[in-house]
Amino acid sequence: MTANWYNIQDIDKLDTPALVVYPDRVKTNITTLTGMIDDAARLRPHVKTYKNAEVTGLLLDAGVRKFKCATIAEAELLAMSKAPDVLLAYQPEGPKLHRFIRLIHAYPQTHFSCLVDNAASAKEISDAAVRFKTNIDVYLDLNVGMNRTGIAPGFEALQLYMDCGVLPGISPVGLHAYDGHIHDIDLQKRADRCNFGFDPVLKLQQTIKSKGYPEPVIVAGGSPTFPIHAKRKYVECSPGTFVYWDKGYQVEMPEQDFLPSALVVTRVISLPGPTKLCLDVGHKSISAENELSKRIYFLNAPELYPVSQSEEHLVVEAGANHQYNVGDVFYGIPHHICPTVALYERVYTIENENISGEWLNQARDRKITI
Template sequence: METWCHIHDVDRVDSPALLVYPDRIVKNIDRALHIVHGRADRLRPHIKTNKCREVCQLMMDRGITKFKCATIAEAELLGVIGAKDVLLAYQPVGPKIDRFLNLVTAFPETHFACLVDHVDAAQEISKRSLSKGLLSAVYLDVNIGMGRTGVSLEGIERLVMDIHLLEGIQLVGVHGYDGHIHDKDYKLREKQSQHSYGILETAYLMAQVSTSKPLTKVIGGSPSFPFHAERSDVECSPGTFVFWDFGYAENYAEQDFMLAAVLLTRVVSIVDHKHLCLDLGYKSVACESPQPRVKFFDPRIGEIKMQSEEHLVVEVADSAQFNLGDALYAVPRHICPTVACYGELQVVNERQADQIWTVYARNKKINY
């Protein structure tokens, strides 16, 4: 049984809790930098996984200056810690436009940009930017195969023309997210990534001919990271790598990141001689995936039989081997939404939980 995650002062930490290990986080950051051949300027990590200022600061300490995020709260976090370049990977609409522009005003040392894939959004951002005396940077969001957001290749030329006709808004790059690529087979994933990149490259060329200013290309997430890392002209946006999880560890082992976030849970009831109940319900771990949603380090823990809001029932060979209150450690299948279940992270150094990091951007709104 792996015991690297065990903490000596476990009796001081209530459960369920999410433990994080800074030494492993730093090694994962260094590993990501190694994958892009030491080019920190080619990494634009997505912070939706960690939502935590201390983790982002660790990345900045290693020379990373560009970030991607999905919410205004995450963008605000990055402004607070002085990140130089922040892409809100979302097309703001309605009140979110003003919230975004308020960030631009509040943190002038940070260069903020957002996505657009429709002329209506571009026009509204333009109008509100002009009213505040701002020039807003935007990336063209391109549909590179996922079918979630983004303009199609057929609509690129017209949208680019429309953006250039607007005041208060400036096209600075193209963006594509290939979240539909998640096959375990390395060669198939490589082929799919090449296809998605081809779409983004076509969009980039169509957009670049309309301006003398060089445009930036931002592409990908974690599954496609090693492939886009070999394209010297793009910025890569993995996010899960800082903590990793067992879903990615099983499917993308070639990336060689370390598990750096672990769930602490306890036995709260001995159901019968074959079953235990733990305090790890679906309010405490991401539950959008089928079971198993967690993987236990203790090999005595068998199949997950039931999960509800506050409880998790597991099968064991002999429940007499366990006592009420026994601490168990597990890794989530999907770490990103698991982090959002917690307001704070228990920081483990040398097997002691000696610090707390607030999940600063867990809420939908902080100040702006």
């Protein structure tokens, strides 16, 4: 890879701020992913990072057949792309449950499943499935340390799994254990924490099997713990960020060889002082949930550091006697790519250093057709 791999020769055609994607690097990342696991059948990547049909197609071409998502729109995008197996990694409730069932009926060629973590929701899903004459496979959502959803692996989880087994309209088929709270830079520390949280999941799986149920499938992890779960036999792994990668994971997960393949391009629009530049990349253009210093990093201007940001503007310090002018272009790696993608209705693809097309981020919407 060349040092200036990101350069766009026809940059004058691109209004900013813009999200650009380099398809060749995306393909390389997919090849890297499949090379890190013994069988592509154990991959269940999360669509939340990229939200478009084109990357879904590249994953299908690479032999991926199972996917994970968090919204009905993401699930429908996958179904529209003819993904065979889609896990809604969310517990559908109320109107979302009704939309989920409509999705099941609308796309019979795709097998859908969802999460459950309590008896009341299991009963609601069961009642809706019976009412609308379908059967829904459910995965028990386990809390292995994220402390946002899920039931702790143990006796109550076993009882809930067994309760789901007798409810009409639903079938318990597996366990979902997302450990996205584990971000240690040191891989061994990350592995130790991952294994500590995963041991009760394995114990629950075998206890369920001992009760006469088919061995539950385990869907585990995200990008940080992917190298660890990938070594476990028969565990499905669900990384997502790998397709585009970002600065945050590039720093935190140095053992993973994925390439940044999505950038936010921005221009200097004003010179508010002798040492400062104002860029057209505000809160609406880059994920802003982290502190100001952890939002965007400029490949062709690494010395710049941010001093303030608002909805449409970012002010950066360039130092005395800088040579930058209004109109200069910067190529920025987002610190967190997933919510950054959700800010853009489309990405511009860059091939051979030129704009080659557009990919619509259809699933950034809350609704496609259902």
